[in-house]
Amino acid sequence: MRYLLDTDICIHVARHRPRQVLERLRSLEYGEVNISVITEFELTYGALKSADPQGKLAQVELVTRFAPPLPLDSSAVAAAARIRLELERKGLRIGAYDTLIAAQALSSGLTLVTNNVREFGRVEGLRVENWLEP
Template sequence: MMLYMLDTNAASEAVRGHPAFDERLKSLPPGQWCISAVTCSEIRFGVAKKPEAVRLHRIVDEFLRIVPILPWDAKAANRHGELRADLQARGLPIGDFDEMIAAHALAVGAVVVTDNVRHFSRVPGLVLENWLRPGPGH
């Protein structure tokens, strides 16, 4: 069974109720999609900066209640250390949180769902899909 891990921009589209994401997520059996604990942190940070956005807080709370959130573990941390060193050595870092999400996906064998394919494509072996702008290889 394929596991899809939504990165932060993809999870944000799901929270916003983007029709393509809603349809795709509804078509998947339970347990076939998730987010990383790193993405959960980024989403919580984003809404914490907007305390007045009561409706947004409710929507995010509901999303985070239903989405499986994979814990950051030693396997993900070990993969991250190797990935970060490789990307830095090649002069192609993608940012700490994205590197953590990519490493987490690699550690669990998940496909990363993102609208930032160009950015994540720097990660060797990472399988990507773009549910917003599907195209060849996405």
């Protein structure tokens, strides 16, 4: 199985906690885990506005080394538009970045790893796992 890590999980990885997330990552082989370029953007932005930009950027680089960013392609963009429309019709919403991340996971057949199961659970057909739960 292949996974797409959400931004919140990457922050936990960069902080080296909790242990179960790191152990789960160590059990996987290179190529089984990616992040979205949207996640890379969110991490980089957060690093640049932090009190320690250089240190935080080094953490972002570490994350992208073991979980290479996947570019957005046309199928992910189309999936994002469908997701947004379906959720709007149901009176539900999720953030724009989360819509793109969900669409990328869905269109690529990846399982999204997130602690934000409630929000991403609104996306029909999206496989979601929370590695923070014991």
